Amino acid sequence: MKRHILWILAIILIGVCGMMNGCKDPSSLPDMENGRNLLVKDEMSKYQIVLSSEAEASEVTAANELQKYIKSMSGCSLEITDDTSAPSGHEIVIGQTARDVYGDFDWDWMGEEGYTVLVKDFTLVIAGGSGRGTLYGVYGFLESLGCRFFAPDCETVPKLETILIDADYRDSQRPAFSFRDVFWACAFDEEWSVKQRVNSCFNLFNRTLGRSISPEWGGGISNAGPQHVHNFEMLVPVDKYFESHPEYFSEINGKRTSEFLYSQLCLTNEDVFQIVVNQIREWMKENPDSKVVPISQNDSYVIESYCTCENCKQINRQERSYSGTLIWFVNRVAEELKDEFPDVIFETLAYQFSALPPRNLKPAENVIVRYCISSCAPHALTECPANASAVENIEKWLEAGFNLYVWDYTTNFAQYLCPMPNMERLQKNAQYFYEKGIKGVFAQGNYQDPVSGEFGMLRSYLLAKLLWDPYTDLEQHKQEFLNAYYGGGGAKVGEYLDILHGLVLDHNREFNLVSNAVDIFQGLITDEMLAELDALWADAVAAAEDDETALLHVRRSELQYRYYKMLSKRGEFSDEENYEALAAAFNNDCGELGVSYFSEGNPIPWNN
Ligand SMILES: [Zn+2]
Ligand SMILES: [Zn+2]
Structure with a gap:
């Protein structure tokens, strides 16, 4: 009788232990199978997920996501523990911890957003230069197991009885572009953006439209102020200043002009400089995590909307471009505020009248210019005579020493539903941008419809892949997407x-x-x-x-x-x-x- 009770107790205890990490008793599992490390078999695993006891919120998300998808694939829920416990010998170490497993990590190469996934004995390490990098590493690892994150409402998670990983597994990645935006409303979803490594949180219309990524999901690059572009009017509002100070605004044909969307600022006016600097301080107070301060011209219906007062004219003449006053001004603001906001970039547009670089002025080190590419839509930039001037201008800016982002248009703005066969150019353009050393890409699409009646989701997926790696196998991504997203209709x-x-x-x-x-x-x-x-x-x-x-x-x-x-x-x-x-x-x-x-x-x- 007693013996029976002991047996029953033992069985219950084994059951409880097994349930503690959500899996059946794994002690009978071998460490390896077919020469590869055995992570999970028949809903059992010897592994636990280890985080730092002081893990960032995004590292906790990374561990939870890994746990969730491994459970979904294999039925086994790995226990999450922290690095105050002794190493168990079978661990998945997430992010930066006290474990001694980072000897082969090249943190400088990885930077903030890169990551490394590697196996050391029976420990799998997934860590990035920041919490965001670690999250990217987790999704990269899950993709290597066959998971796909096509759209917020379309993911593929394979069913696996056994999860094996090569004993010498190593995958180190970092992004081709430090700023990556797929500005399609169908791509604003926070989790999808992190899974696809889109890191821009640029927004519009008093920050009501655009992408937002919380610290729990690794955060992103957001703009200061009410919108990421065309914000002269928000820096120095006509309603507030024109009546008392018409000299703050463009002089056009000898007359100061206030008409909304027809006018810009007089950038050589000293008061304008002070007002802009103070307004930026206010914006940074409201959103201290902002990483980019936009200072850019209004989206004028009249191309010749720049100021032609004597002072502005003189600089633009010297610089042989209407970007002269703009760069001169943005440089001044960037210099003025660089000690207060050392991690912030001051960004302006090369657009319409400012498409050409200044002849002499050099950029302050914390200034970025976003070049807006007006081009022939179906053809790659380098493959069409109609795109020659865009290429020429981009290269002039680069030769003049500017750090560039590009603004590429990837939809038809007059007809969002127009069939737009422009996918052939996406990869060629991404490779061109990368090879020229362009730092960021803002790919603008239909930013208003949360779902696309054209191919917005497909294009967003492909663009996101390209902004991480312009040399990725795009055709494979496309085929996988079609078959998953459109099912049998793919x-x-x-x-x-x-x-x-x-x-x-x-x-x-x-x-x-x-x-x-x-x-x-x-x-x-x-x-x-x-x-x-x-x-x-x-x-x-x-x-x-x-x-x-x-x-x-x-x-x-x-x-x-x-x-x-x-x-x-x-x-x-x-x-x-x-x-x-x-x-x-x-x-x-x-x-x-x-x-x-x-x-x-x-x-x-x-x-x-
Ligand atoms: Zn002026
Ligand atoms: Zn063409």
Whole structure:
């Protein structure tokens, strides 16, 4: 009887121990299988996750995420402990801890956002230069096991009975660009952004629109003030100052001008300098974690909106560019505030009248210029004569010694739903930016619709991959995305994309960020081809039918094709008598599928 009780106690104890790390009793597991380290087998593991007892919030998130996805893959929930316990010999060490496992880490090479994942005996170490780097390392490791983080509503997590890792595993990575923004609203999701290593928290409209990444998720690079760009008006508001001080604003044709969006600042005015410096101090007080202070021209409808007073004219003449006063001014502000805000970058635009660099002025070391690329959309920067001037300008800025970000447009702003076959250029451009030493990329898309009726999510995913590594296997990423995001419809959607890109590239059709869909495809899509494209979408819908989310994705992405047919009155829209009703039905479908903008700032009119 007693013996029975002892046995029962022993069984209960083993059960409790097993449950403590959420797995069955792992003591029978070998350390290795097939020459590789055995992390998990049959829902059992000898490993525990180890954090510093003083871990940053983002390192705790990294440990929780690793635990969550390993559980999801294998059914085994690893215990999380801290480094005050003695090493157990089987550990996954997350972030910077007191464990003696970092001998092979090159912290200088990794910088703040790089990471290293390596195996040392039976310890797996995942650590970055900061909490953000460690998070990136965890997701990198999970991707190596087959996880994919395509979209906020689309992830792939393989089911694995056994998780093995090479005994000499080592993966060290760091980003190609220190500033990485995919400014598509469908890509603003905090967790997705961290999983895809997008680190910009630039925002607009009094910080109400844009990406936000909390310290728990590693934080990001946010701008000071109400928006990341076009903020002269916020630095020195017309309403506040024009009446009493018209001399603060652009002199145009001999007259100081206040008209909103037609005017800039008089940058050689001493009061303007003081007001701007003080306003920046206020903004930094409101958001002390800001890393970039934007000082940039209003988005004027009139290109010649710069100040032409005698002082401004003189500098711009000397510098042979209207960027002369701008750089002179931003340098002054950056010098003035550099001791107060040593970790902050002062950023301005090379845009419209300021597209060319100054002839003599050199940038202060804490100044960055964001060059806005106006270009032929389907063609890579280096492969199209229409893009030659953009390339020439970028290289002039670099030769003049400026640190550059680029602002690349990746959607059609006049028609968010216009089919935009511009994916061929993404990788070539990213490689060009990297090879030229450009520090950051702001890839702007449809920043208003939280879901895209074109291919915003696919493009965001590919862009994020490229901003981390411009030489990544983009075709593989694309195929994986199509098959996961569109489910059974992925192959057909891929065919559609190939046909559209082929048409535009084979016929050397050029278009830009505001072209009309009808013009882009004029004469390219024959009636037979239209029927073929119709069939592709019908097949894609049918093939995704048994997967609700994939079907939603297919129908949403089909909107851009239906939009083209609506504008060009083709296919079902060639029925003139029913055109109004069909257009109304299309608008309603947009609403049902969550798409609410036809173009930048213009909501779709609802019909019921
Ligand atoms: Zn002036
Ligand atoms: Zn071109």
